[in-house]
Amino acid sequence: xxxGGGVPVVVDGLRAAPRRSRGAAYWQAAPFAxxxxxxxxxxxxxxxxxxFWHYDxxxxxxxxxxxxxxxxxDGCIAKLPSLCVTFATYLSTLRFALMAWACTLVLGFGxxxxxxxxxxxxxxxxxxxxxxxxxxxxxxxxxxxxWVPLLxxxxxxxxxxxxxxxxxxxxxxxxxSEFSVVLAFVHLYTLFMMVPIFNSMARIDRSLxxxxxxxxxxxxxxxxxxxxxxxxxxxxIGSIFVLTIVMGDFVTVGIMGGQQIASIGKVIQxxxxxxxxxxAAANAVVLLGIVLLMIWALTRLxxxxxxx
Amino acid sequence: MRGASVELIQVSKRYGAALAVDSIDLKVPAGSYxxxxxxxxxxxxxxxxxxxxxxxxxxxxxLIGPREVGHLPPAGRxxxxxxQSYALFPHLDCxxxxxxxPRMRGVDKATxxxxxxxxxxxxxxxxxxxxxxxxxxxxxxxxxxxxxxxVTEPSVLLLDEPLSALDxxxxxxxxxxxxxxxxxxxxxxxHVTHSQEEAMALSDLVVVxxxxxxxxxxxxREVFSRPxxxxxxxxxxxxxxxxxxxxxxxxxxxxxxxxxxxAEADGLPARVETVEYQGSFVQLRLxxxxxxxxxxxxxxxxxxxxAAQPFAVGxxxxxxxxxxDAHPLSDGQPPAGRPALExxxx
Numbered sequence: 067x068x069x070g071g072g073v074p075v076v077v078d079g080l081r082a083a084p085r086r087s088r089g090a091a092y093w094q095a096a097p098f099a100x101x102x103x104x105x106x107x108x109x110x111x112x113x114x115x116x117x118f119w120h121y122d123x124x125x126x127x128x129x130x131x132x133x134x135x136x137x138x139x140d141g142c143i144a145k146l147p148s149l150c151v152t153f154a155t156y157l158s159t160l161r162f163a164l165m166a167w168a169c170t171l172v173l174g175f176g177x178x179x180x181x182x183x184x185x186x187x188x189x190x191x192x193x194x195x196x197x198x199x200x201x202x203x204x205x206x207x208x209x210x211x212x213w214v215p216l217l218x219x220x221x222x223x224x225x226x227x228x229x230x231x232x233x234x235x236x237x238x239x240x241x242x243s244e245f246s247v248v249l250a251f252v253h254l255y256t257l258f259m260m261v262p263i264f265n266s267m268a269r270i271d272r273s274l275x276x277x278x279x280x281x282x283x284x285x286x287x288x289x290x291x292x293x294x295x296x297x298x299x300x301x302x303i304g305s306i307f308v309l310t311i312v313m314g315d316f317v318t319v320g321i322m323g324g325q326q327i328a329s330i331g332k333v334i335q336x337x338x339x340x341x342x343x344x345x346a347a348a349n350a351v352v353l354l355g356i357v358l359l360m361i362w363a364l365t366r367l368x369x370x371x372x373x374x
Numbered sequence: 375m376r377g378a379s380v381e382l383i384q385v386s387k388r389y390g391a392a393l394a395v396d397s398i399d400l401k402v403p404a405g406s407y408x409x410x411x412x413x414x415x416x417x418x419x420x421x422x423x424x425x426x427x428x429x430x431x432x433x434x435x436x437l438i439g440p441r442e443v444g445h446l447p448p449a450g451r452x453x454x455x456x457x458q459s460y461a462l463f464p465h466l467d468c469x470x471x472x473x474x475x476p477r478m479r480g481v482d483k484a485t486x487x488x489x490x491x492x493x494x495x496x497x498x499x500x501x502x503x504x505x506x507x508x509x510x511x512x513x514x515x516x517x518x519x520x521x522x523x524x525v526t527e528p529s530v531l532l533l534d535e536p537l538s539a540l541d542x543x544x545x546x547x548x549x550x551x552x553x554x555x556x557x558x559x560x561x562x563x564x565h566v567t568h569s570q571e572e573a574m575a576l577s578d579l580v581v582v583x584x585x586x587x588x589x590x591x592x593x594x595r596e597v598f599s600r601p602x603x604x605x606x607x608x609x610x611x612x613x614x615x616x617x618x619x620x621x622x623x624x625x626x627x628x629x630x631x632x633x634x635x636x637a638e639a640d641g642l643p644a645r646v647e648t649v650e651y652q653g654s655f656v657q658l659r660l661x662x663x664x665x666x667x668x669x670x671x672x673x674x675x676x677x678x679x680x681a682a683q684p685f686a687v688g689x690x691x692x693x694x695x696x697x698x699d700a701h702p703l704s705d706g707q708p709p710a711g712r713p714a715l716e717x718x719x720x
Contacts, residue, residue: 276428277461281475281526282449291478295465 117347126343134348156356159329162244162319163312166251170308171301173252174259178300179293182267183275195264198257210250210321217241217249242324250322251312258311259304266300267293298368306361313357377405377562378439378452378529380425385434387420387586394420396586397434402579404439404529407556407563409573412583413609418566419534421583425564426455426532438530449479454528458535460519462507468494468518469503475526493521496555513544520552524559531556533565537572549575570610574598582606601625604703614671615703616642624700629655631673633691635683641692642667646685656680660693 117134120127142150149157177198185191201209216222217240224236239245270293278288294301316331330353337346380402387395395417402408410418423429425436427448436444443451454475462471469490470477476486494500497517507515516536523531536552537545553576556563567573573580574594581591582605589609590602601607604615607625614626637643644660647670658673673693685691 271459271461273457273459273461274463276448277455277457277463277522278474278478280426280428280448280453280455281478281522283474283478287478291474292463 113347113350116343117351119344119347121342121344134345135352137345138348138352155328155330155333158327159313159331162247162251162329163309165244165248166255166312167305167308169248169252170256170259171305173256174304175263175297175301177256178260178264178267178297179289182264182270198260201253202257206254206317207321209254210318213246213250213253213322214241217246242322242326244323244327246322247319247327250318251308251315254318255308255311258307262303262307263297263300266297270296302364302368305364309360309364310357313360314353376529377560379404379437380408380530380562380564381435381437382421382425383435383437385421385424385431385436387417387424387429388432393586395424395431398583398586398588400581400588400591402562402564405560405562406578407553407576408565408579408581409577410564410566410581410583411568411570411573411609413568416583417586418568418581418583422455422532422534422564422566425451425530426453427451428455449526452529453532454523454526454530455532456516456519456523456534456536458538460507460515460539462515462519462522464507467504467506468499468510468521471507471518472521472525474522479526489525490521493525494518496524497521497551512539512541513548516540516548517551520555524555528561530562530564533563535566535568537567537569545572552576574610582609584609599627600701602704607701607703614668616671616700617667619667623703625703626695626700628657628672629674630695630699631671631675632694632696633658633673633675633683633685634694635685635689635691637663637690638692641694642671643690643692644671646687646689646691649685649687651677653677658685660691662693663690 116126118130118132120129120131120133138152140150140152142153181191181194185194214221218224219236219238219241221241223240224233227233228236274292274296275288278292283291314331316329316335319327319329319332320335330349334346334349334353337343337349380400382398382400384397384399385395386393386397398417398421410421412418420429424431425438427443427446427450431444434444435442438451438453448455463474466474469487472490472493473486476489481489491500491503494503497520499514499517499521502510502514502518507518510518516539520536533552537548540548549572552563552565565572565576577594579591580594580597582589582597584605590597590606592600592602597606598610598612601610601613604623604625607613607615612628614628614631615623616626617623634641642662643664644662646658647661648659650657650659652674655674655676658675660671660673662668662671671693
């Protein structure tokens with residue numbers, strides 16, 4: 067950040083004792099830096115380190131071997147074009163991530179647009195905003211389990227559809243299916259998409275919308291040529307939230323998929339439960355690499371640091 | 375581009391119970407420069423926005439040229455608006471900002487870029503075509519906004535306080551530029567401002583507004599030499615509002631006041647409160663002995679006549695004016711507050 071050394075201090079109040087205030091700044095940053103170091107950097111380094119260890123049925127041996135990574139991608143290249151387990155799992159996870167991303171983007175953008183441009187008063191905006199956060203008053207698991215009585219074979223939706231005569235037999239694909247997994251993702255994470263987009267929208271000068279109208283733009287043209295380009299930072303931040311969460315998820319896929327759907331998070335969890343820490347760590351490092359690549363690609367689209 | 379006349383007939387705007395514009399009538403001739411002048415909250419911006427189509431009139435008719443436009447969207451009215459904050463699209467460079475309107479109307483890329491470039495050179499910004507708005511100064515942004523408004527070939531250009539965000543030096547420069555463009559293009563300009571100086575310098579027609587009504591609409595010289603109401607006399611400055619002993623009020627220009635020593639009943643007897651030397655003239659603040667006629671009046675005396683017959687603070691004098699210099703005011707408000715007198719050169 068700002069380094070006191072080279073920057074000429076202009077403000078009078080800051081001129082006093084730059085050396086001491088510099089020390090103070092470090093002290094102020096220290097608590098969070100320590101938390102960050104202890105609970106993020108150190109575990110991450112340990113994970114990377116363990117991914118190079120050797121393991122067998124009985125023991126873990128510190129060392130430096132690539133055999134875990136070889137095992138992760140075992141036969142993947144040789145088998146092409148048919149997919150090995152790892153590739154198939156990544157592909158499935160990526161599919162879920164993209165489906166969840168597309169749904170949360172459309173919904174989040176729509177809700178944010180409504181709140182930012184159609185709700186006129188700030189108190190009303192705040193009230194509706196709070197209503198959006200109501201689901202977060204309960205835990206993730208409860209919110210997921212709550213879908214079961216709704217979507218199950220004899221759940222509310224199936225009973226309702228049958229009572230209305232829309233279907234004869236209960237629909238099987240409502241629960242423990244890809245549909246229910248994506249539904250749960252959308253339910254859980256739309257807010258993460260909506261909030262950054264709303265934040266971007268709230269900063270759009272209303273006279274820009276009028277200027278577009280004055281220049282002859284229709285509602286959709288204004289949306290496409292003015293609102294969406296100016297919301298890009300919000301869209302990218304929201305996308306990073308949703309994609310990273312869904313890529314690493316194993317609970318939602320487990321519960322809503324009836325433990326039948328593979329995801330990379332699930333694979334890691336199973337390996338951990340068999341105490342195969344080195345290969346779980348290797349998988350985790352690969353996943354981290356892929357997620358970082360996705361974030362890098364997204365940030366290439368918009369310079370977030372400039373927009374914030 | 376051809377100018378079109380603008381006519382408002384009994385136009386009102388209500389926000390709930392509040393009346394922002396109160397059934398105004400106005401006719402702006404084609405190709406003229408019209409300034410809507412008034413203090414903040416007088417309804418001038420609302421009036422402009424109703425002409426632009428960004429607000430719908432609650433009542434009345436708006437005509438541009440021969441057409442009734444009340445139901446048309448902004449782009450269908452042949453108007454273009456320049457916003458107070460300029461409202462340039464921050465994600466587009468200058469050329470794309472100017473080409474935005476044609477692009478929305480489906481003009482092909484080569485044509486719209488050429489047209490945008492022409493407009494940029496009209497406002498002398500052709501060298502900045504690839505800059506983003508954030509990389510421009512306020513005056514440059516304003517020129518680009520002007521080019522963007524003109525590219526759609528409007529017959530009426532609407533300007534919402536276009537000079538208020540500029541520093542005083544630039545303001546005078548841009549003001550001259552606006553007048554040059556208006557004369558060159560021959561289109562109708564309607565310009566909202568709260569500065570009487572700006573209105574005087576630019577307009578063919580000054581519309582002084584107050585409390586949602588038009589106080590006076592006339593050419594600047596007429597407004598300054600014959601203010602119609604006490605409000606106009608105070609707002610444009612340089613006038614004293616004085617109650618006559620026989621009833622009614624008149625406006626007398628500060629530089630038309632004549633002073634003589636001693637209290638005489640045929641004039642306005644007053645005590646000299648301050649004497650300020652201003653170079654070519656001397657400005658005196660007088661407090662009338664009969665406060666009911668005016669709380670205070672100003673007199674600007676030419677420096678040579680003041681030197682010939684000087685007055686000092688505390689002197690009792692009589693202020694007089696020629697019959698032709700006193701303009702009866704229609705609203706006959708009792709004189710209240712101080713006459714707005716800032717700078718006046720006789």
